[in-house]
Amino acid sequence: MLTYQFKDNLIYKLHPLTSIIFVGVVFVLALIFSHPAYLLGLLISVWVVLGAAGNLKEGQSYIKFSLIMVLMIVLINVLFARAGTTIIYRGVDIPLIGALEISLEAIAYGLGMSLRLLVIISVFCLYTYTVNPDKALHLGGRLGGKSVLAITLSLRLFPLMIKDFQRISEIQRCRGVKLSTGSLWQRAKKTLPIISIILLSSLERSLQLAESMQARGYGSGPRSTYDRDLWRPRDYLIIALSIMALFLGICSAIKGWSAYRYYPILEEISGLDWILASFIAMILLLPAILNWGGKKWPL
Amino acid sequence: MAAIKIQDLSYYYPETIKPALNRINLEIPEGQLLIVIGDSGSGKSTLLRVVSGLAPTFYNGNLHGKVFLHGEDTVKMSRQEMVQKVGIVFQNPESQLVMNNVEQEIVFGLENLGLPGNLMKRRVMEMSSSLGLSGDLVKGVAELSGGQKQKVALAGVLAMQPGIILLDEPTSQLDPVAAEELLNIIRRLNEDNGITVVMIEQRLERCCHLADRILIMENGVIAADINTGSRGGRMWMPRAPLAYLPPLPNLFARAGFQELPITVKQGRQMLNSLMAASDSASKPGQDTPPVIGPVKGQELIDIQNLWFSYPDKEEVIKNLNLIIREGDFIALLGENGAGKTTLLKHINGLLKPCRGQVKLAGQDSKDLAIEEIAASVAYLSQDPNDYLFMPSVKDEILFTLKNFNLDDETYAEEIMKRFKLEAYRHGNPRDLSTGERQRVALAAVLVSKPRLLILDEPTRGLDYGLKKELGELLQEINGQGTAVVMVTHDVDFAAEYAQDICLMFQGQIIERGSKYEVLQHSTYYTPQLGKLFNNIVDNVITMDRGVRVLLELAGPIKSELASVL
Numbered sequence: 001m002l003t004y005q006f007k008d009n010l011i012y013k014l015h016p017l018t019s020i021i022f023v024g025v026v027f028v029l030a031l032i033f034s035h036p037a038y039l040l041g042l043l044i045s046v047w048v049v050l051g052a053a054g055n056l057k058e059g060q061s062y063i064k065f066s067l068i069m070v071l072m073i074v075l076i077n078v079l080f081a082r083a084g085t086t087i088i089y090r091g092v093d094i095p096l097i098g099a100l101e102i103s104l105e106a107i108a109y110g111l112g113m114s115l116r117l118l119v120i121i122s123v124f125c126l127y128t129y130t131v132n133p134d135k136a137l138h139l140g141g142r143l144g145g146k147s148v149l150a151i152t153l154s155l156r157l158f159p160l161m162i163k164d165f166q167r168i169s170e171i172q173r174c175r176g177v178k179l180s181t182g183s184l185w186q187r188a189k190k191t192l193p194i195i196s197i198i199l200l201s202s203l204e205r206s207l208q209l210a211e212s213m214q215a216r217g218y219g220s221g222p223r224s225t226y227d228r229d230l231w232r233p234r235d236y237l238i239i240a241l242s243i244m245a246l247f248l249g250i251c252s253a254i255k256g257w258s259a260y261r262y263y264p265i266l267e268e269i270s271g272l273d274w275i276l277a278s279f280i281a282m283i284l285l286l287p288a289i290l291n292w293g294g295k296k297w298p299l
Numbered sequence: 300m301a302a303i304k305i306q307d308l309s310y311y312y313p314e315t316i317k318p319a320l321n322r323i324n325l326e327i328p329e330g331q332l333l334i335v336i337g338d339s340g341s342g343k344s345t346l347l348r349v350v351s352g353l354a355p356t357f358y359n360g361n362l363h364g365k366v367f368l369h370g371e372d373t374v375k376m377s378r379q380e381m382v383q384k385v386g387i388v389f390q391n392p393e394s395q396l397v398m399n400n401v402e403q404e405i406v407f408g409l410e411n412l413g414l415p416g417n418l419m420k421r422r423v424m425e426m427s428s429s430l431g432l433s434g435d436l437v438k439g440v441a442e443l444s445g446g447q448k449q450k451v452a453l454a455g456v457l458a459m460q461p462g463i464i465l466l467d468e469p470t471s472q473l474d475p476v477a478a479e480e481l482l483n484i485i486r487r488l489n490e491d492n493g494i495t496v497v498m499i500e501q502r503l504e505r506c507c508h509l510a511d512r513i514l515i516m517e518n519g520v521i522a523a524d525i526n527t528g529s530r531g532g533r534m535w536m537p538r539a540p541l542a543y544l545p546p547l548p549n550l551f552a553r554a555g556f557q558e559l560p561i562t563v564k565q566g567r568q569m570l571n572s573l574m575a576a577s578d579s580a581s582k583p584g585q586d587t588p589p590v591i592g593p594v595k596g597q598e599l600i601d602i603q604n605l606w607f608s609y610p611d612k613e614e615v616i617k618n619l620n621l622i623i624r625e626g627d628f629i630a631l632l633g634e635n636g637a638g639k640t641t642l643l644k645h646i647n648g649l650l651k652p653c654r655g656q657v658k659l660a661g662q663d664s665k666d667l668a669i670e671e672i673a674a675s676v677a678y679l680s681q682d683p684n685d686y687l688f689m690p691s692v693k694d695e696i697l698f699t700l701k702n703f704n705l706d707d708e709t710y711a712e713e714i715m716k717r718f719k720l721e722a723y724r725h726g727n728p729r730d731l732s733t734g735e736r737q738r739v740a741l742a743a744v745l746v747s748k749p750r751l752l753i754l755d756e757p758t759r760g761l762d763y764g765l766k767k768e769l770g771e772l773l774q775e776i777n778g779q780g781t782a783v784v785m786v787t788h789d790v791d792f793a794a795e796y797a798q799d800i801c802l803m804f805q806g807q808i809i810e811r812g813s814k815y816e817v818l819q820h821s822t823y824y825t826p827q828l829g830k831l832f833n834n835i836v837d838n839v840i841t842m843d844r845g846v847r848v849l850l851e852l853a854g855p856i857k858s859e860l861a862s863v864l
Contacts (some may be wrong), residue, residue, distance in 0.1 A: 006437070134400050134403070149397075152397070152398060153397060156399050156440065160393065164685075171680055171685050171686060173669045173670060173673065174676075175673065175698070175744060176670050177670070177702050193698075196688045197685060197687070197688045200729060201684055205393070208389060208391065208395060209397060210357075211395075212395035213397055215353060216407060216411055216455065216459070217378060217411040220377070220382070220412070221379055222413050223413055224409075224410055224412075224413045225416075226403070226410055226416065226419045226420075
């Protein structure tokens with residue numbers, strides 16, 4: 001709600017359902033793949049699409065944050081995993097853990113898991129920045145009318161209440177309430193009036209809202225849903241290919257191609273693995289390719 | 300056939316014994332634009348609620364009598380039929396918009412009616428073109444200004460294509476420019492599409508030239524039903540009670556004239572013929588502007604070379620200088636975004652300067668906590684509801700006293716008496732009317748005996764009577780030594796009650812002077828009375844002076860004049 005900002009490119013103009021299917025497919029694939037080549041393929045696709053959407057900068061800040069987690073995963077895995085055979089460093093005794101043994105396999109496993117984490121974080125970043133939350137919510141509106149309306153209303157009222165809080169805090173301070181001094185308990189006590197003013201005003205506001213909804217016939221009969229989003233050929237194309245990628249991914253998972261064995265010694269990655277992984281990645285690049293093509297050969 | 304016909308209608312809110320509407324009979328022909336005025340509690344909002352069916356379906360309560368819309372009894376109509384016959388727009392845009400997005404908001408009612416997709420698209424198209432919202436369809440509601448929000452609310456109602464539109468003070472929360480735009484839209488709907496309009500509106504100067512008919516309500520009954528006459532010919536202001544008249548006709552009514560002008564043009568014609576009729580020797584008002592207000596005392600606030608910008612935004616205040624002295628009564632005028640509210644927040648310490656200095660009685664505001672400043676600078680914001688949370692009026696006032704460790708209950712009693720609040724001493728402030736709520740909030744900030752009172756848009760949502768009460772109260776407070784600074788869009792109010800005017804433009808004070816110097820020869824920032832007397836009689840911008848001048852002019856020739864006009 002606060003992060004979404006429309007940009008004029010193909011990724012932003014996709015039907016929200018298309019975007020959600022694409023993101024969902026990548027997410028599911030990231031969970032079922034453990035092969036680093038496949039995960040790397042996914043990561044590259046997601047980042048190219050992020051780039052096409054013009055959100056590289058936002059993606060970077062997500063990555064900066066997740067690198068700390070990557071470091072933790074690798075570190076913990078290296079310290080605790082004992083299944084690797086290729087020892088590259090053997091060191092001092094550490095209490096609780098025992099002798100420090102760093103194996104190539106443990107590092108690789110940590111990196112492999114991190115790759116999965118990065119794919120998931122990147123695809124969430126893609127979702128946050130390119131799918132209008134309002135529209136996504138509206139899609140859900142077909143499923144459960146009243147609860148979605150309740151969420152919509154709270155999303156609308158939430159920023160209002162934050163503004164109320166700021167404004168009323170200022171007013172209270174101007175009435176001599178020392179909000180920033182005193183013990184935690186005292187300060188909590190001093191915010192009580194602010195909360196009660198917000199509650200009272202919200203109560204009045206919600207009554208007025210209910211009145212306005214009643215006046216516009218809410219609940220007077222079966223509702224219909226207004227579609228503001230158009231389905232374009234590219235939406236169908238992207239959905240079809242996303243489902244194809246999902247199908248291929250599931251097949252290769254069943255066949256065991258997209259699985260990978262780290263311990264006791266790293267499995268060799270064959271040329272065939274690279275080919276299949278890059279094929280799936282290529283399929284998922286479609287939104288970015290369409291965006292590029294649309295700019296190069298405009299209608 | 301009448302668009303609305305009300306027969307012998309009485310309505311009681313739940314658990315009340317006094318009727319909110321008492322035996323009303325009213326017929327509104329199709330295509331009429333009717334304006335309803337009246338005090339709060341007079342039943343005008345209830346009238347709209349009954350016509351729209353909200354009372355009793357939403358409010359419950361007891362309804363006696365009948366309401367017909369285009370000949371059909373409302374009792375026999377389904378809710379879906381009802382909302383397609385009559386739409387209602389409320390006062391506060393913030394609390395009637397349901398969705399996050401403009402387009403979704405417009406179709407909300409259509410979805411409720413279960414209309415097919417194509418028809419909804421068509422209605423959205425028509426609404427957005429006719430109200431000029433095309434560019435805003437994809438926008439979030441939170442991005443819109445108050446005026447735009449109110450337009451969206453109107454669009455959401457109009458999309459259902461009702462033949463009757465009811466509006467409950469639709470412009471009271473808007474600035475004058477947005478209010479005028481909305482009223483223009485309403486006039487167009489009425490004139491071009493023949494939609495019947497019933498509108499509650501306090502400020503008749505904004506809209507009475509649009510009205511075919513004006514209803515005055517008092518205590519649940521229609522106290523007066525005035526036809527304003529043909530729109531094409533010369534129209535005169537109906538002789539409503541003084542409390543409901545805008546400044547211009549009010550002036551002529553007070554001076555005893557029988558015919559009251561609506562527009563400045565009419566007023567000037569009358570004035571010019573008066574001037575011509577009176578002999579030159581007795582022409583009044585050519586003297587110097589009167590000296591106003593108490594003697595100025597010491598400096599309270601000294602703002603030097605103030606610059607301010609919010610983080611990552613453009614500068615809002617640019618190199619501003621201002622001195623406020625004891626006894627000052629200053630009105631800050633200027634358009635939206637000129638920096639008026641930001642300046643106020645520097646005076647009460649809520650904001651600290653980026654560059655420059657704000658000195659309070661010699662001390663730099665940077666060295667003072669907001670709470671320390673609060674003891675000498677009282678602040679009243681736009682919405683009195685932001686103050687009220689205590690169970691009784693007295694507690695509300697004592698709350699401020701306790702914060703400043705003052706325990707002067709006798710003064711609390713005195714201030715309640717002065718603000719005419721003793722009767723509600725033990726009542727819940729939230730149960731009071733708008734004007735009374737504002738008086739409680741004002742009492743609650745003034746009880747600490749501040750040296751300076753600052754107000755942000757104090758006249759928003761007030762009718763003429765309440766404005767007069769507020770203005771006189773502020774003058775009284777000012778007369779007792781408290782300096783007053785108010786931000787307002789209401790030029791008439793500023794001209795009537797303030798002493799000095801500061802005009803703000805793009806973050807700077809471009810002029811400061813007595814109201815006679817600043818307001819008299821301006822074209823936009825001048826009250827109606829200023830426009831009336833401009834270049835005819837000097838130094839007349841307040842009601843008292845205006846009445847005196849008129850009486851002086853008309854006195855000797857009044858009988859003669861009456862026959863001419």
